[in-house]
Each structure stands twice: as structure tokens, then as C-alpha cells.
Amino acid sequence: MKPQTLPLNRPKTYRVKSFGCQMNVYDGERMGELLAEKGIAPAPEGEEADLVVLNTCHIREKAAEKVYSDIGRLKKEDGTKPIIAVAGCVAQAEGEEIMERAPSVSMVVGPQAYHRLPDMLDKAVKGQRATDTDMPAIAKFDSLPKRKKRSPTAFLTVQEGCDKFCTYCVVPYTRGAEISRPYSDLIDEAYRLVDAGAREITLLGQNVNAWSGEDANGRRAGLGELIHAIARIDGLERIRYTTSHPNDMDDALIEAHGSSDKLMPYLHLPVQSGNDRVLKAMNRAHTAESYLRLLERFRTVRPDIALSGDFIVGFPGETEAEFEDTLSLIDEVRYSQAFSFKYSPRPGTPAATMDNQIAPEVMSERLHRLQARLNRDQIAFNEASVGKTCQVLVERKGKHPGQWLGKSPWLQSVWFEGEAQIGDLIEVELVEAGPNSLKGALLTPAIA
Ligand code: 5AD
């Protein structure tokens, strides 16, 4: 790789553009904190920054092409290019190629190496381009600055990586093997987030329910025990977690949904397909039936739990009858919301070279039918919520004066009018349902 000949000006401002999952959002925030520690300020809204970090996602479709077109478009007001860093999963998967194809990129940094961004930047300003896609397990978290972000809702990465190797998925290659952050580090970070104003924490991991560690007494702990420990933090009112794999669910986590008031009644549990042959070809290692039985256990301990999932249509070889099994599963579960995708062949994954790839128009038609069912259930879930009273955590102002937006315990967006502040937990009655949000009517003043 050729070093750049011209030294660059040290950047005064930065912008991190994160794509994809919530973990990328978390990583993006942490990269921002690292840069801020080095005296680089976030660029003002509407202005291009001196340093732009593209925090990329590789999970579906033409991810790399999008990165190249984003790089091409980046320009400062004076027509020059900002310093560009490519981070995230495309950086991990295609780092060398990016360096070759995009001479304006100064740094390529993988998801496990971004704590080294400030050092790479020092090199970049001297005109040396740098790539770091090492996967040094846990080192990253130890060398990140302490959390200071002020927000009523916060993410906390507890686990990273994936050992499941679903045959369609790039994550095991881009994020590496499953690792769990130590219990005491997580409790410390959770306290710091609450000190900085967080009332809701979402625990993150590619397989968050595979988290395991040792508690303060040296006893083995899983996600259920970790949730109970975090729930003891005064001032923290809500806990969520995402994303889980059906095969890592243990009794303690299911039990926590029945016994912890702070654990919200919401479960995102991807199934991908409702057909056992397809599930086997995907290497999911569970059946439709075992998945349904698992959901039943959650519903037994927490009858009002809202269920969410992920679906892929058009996996190689999927027949019409097999696709209809997915529709039947949806009819049985009745999700409150869900995410659905056309299968996208990812380079280097086993499914990309399987026979019987499905034609794009067949995939589109199946996705359309599947989403019609999911929408039907989402609307029904929202309509069934009308008349309930619940707490809303206020996250931001609405479009009109006096209007506020927040989330219900079931992760629905709720808006209401009246006296409130960001970070309040407000008791409302849900009075009107739309497909994507509900209207609330204020019942009592904020619970301080
Ligand atoms: N094609 C389509 N969807 C995919 N997902 C992961 N890999 C692919 C792929 N190759 C979806 C799965 C997963 C979600 C994060 O993205 O549904 O749960």
C-alpha cells in the first residue's frame, strides 16, 4: 500500500456516519467519544466535518458499492475532501480492497480495532495511510474512554461476535468469535450511564443472550443474572436487550421477564423461516416447533410480552410451500413488529454458492405477502393497546409545540401533549392507534 505523500491538516471537527444495526450506533458513539478526547469537536449540523468516519454495515446487498459512492460524494464547503476513515463491517471484510480502490481514504479500521483510531489519525495527518482489522478480543473496551453521554436511553454492548455460522450471514466473519465483556466492567459502565442521565439501558450483542460471566462472588452468571444486577441500580427504570438467538435462551432469562419490573415486556427473537428444511439449510439448529414452544414459555411468565422477529424470504431453494410455512408461523405468533428481508448472497458465506438461488421477482412477491401479514399484526397489536394505561419514557420533542415523543414498555412510539421534559417517565392512557405510533393522553405529572 502506497503512503500518501501530502501531510493533512489536523482535523478540528468530526462526523461519524453509522449504518446498520444498533451495535454500529453504539460503536459510532464510542468513536465519537475517542475523537472528542483528542480535542476534535462534533461538526455542527449541516456542515461537513474535517474528518468523516463511515461506520459501515455489510449484512445485506451492495454494501461495498454504497461505501464507494458515499466516499465519492464526501466534499467540504471549499470543495476539498475531508479526511476519511472507513470503519465497521465492510472495513473488516474488504479493507485492503478499499485502500486500493479509494485513494482518498486515509484509514480503514475494523469493529474490534477502533480504539486505535486516534493513533491511526496521528499517522494519517503525517500522510501515512493505515489499516487495522485485527481482532484482539476484549482489548478495545479497556482502552475506550469512560462513558459520558447524556441521554435518557443508552446502549451498552455486553457481548460481541457470533459462533453460530448461519449459512447466509457475514457476521461471524466480520465481528469474529463470541466474546463476553466482564461482569464488573458492565456494572461499572451501567452506573456511569445512569449517572449521566440514562433511565433506560439496552444491552447489546449479536447474540446478547449468549453473554456469560462471573458475578462479584465468582458464581457463573448469564444474561438473566446480569439483568437482575443492573436492575438494582437506583434511577435506572428500564432494561431491554437485543438480539437473541433461540438456542441460547436459558431459564434465568425467561424467569427474569416474570420477576423483574424493570425488564420491559418485549422480546426480539429472530426465527428467519417457519420451515424446518429451510431452517436446517440455514444452519439455525432449531425447528419452527421448538421456537414456538420457547415463545410460549415467555408468554407464560409475562402474558403481555410483545414479540418481534427477523425473517428472510427467498433463501436458496425455498419453495412456495416452504415460504407458506413462514406465513403460518407468523399467523400463530402474531408479532407486535418485525423486520423482514430478501435473501442477499454474501460473498464468502456457504449459502451464496448454493444451488437454486431464487429469482428476484419471486423474492419481491414473497416479501410483499409476508410484510402484509406483519403489518396486519402490528396494526392489530397497536389497536389492542388502546385503552391501556402505561408509562412512556420521553425521548424527544414532537413536531408541534407542547408535543412529546417516547416509547411504551412494548417499544411502541407514543406521542402526547402537555407538561413534560426529556427523560421523564410519564403515565398516559393510550387513546388512538396508528400503524407506527399511538397517541397518549397524560394522566399524572411526571414521576420524578
Ligand atoms: N440476506 C438477507 N438478510 C440477512 N440477514 C442476515 N444476513 C442476511 C442475508 N444474507 C438478516 C437476518 C438477521 C438480520 C440482522 O439480518 O434476518 O437476523
Ligand code: SF4
Ligand atoms: Fe448471523 Fe446467525 Fe450469528 Fe445472527 S446467529 S449474527 S444471523 S450467524
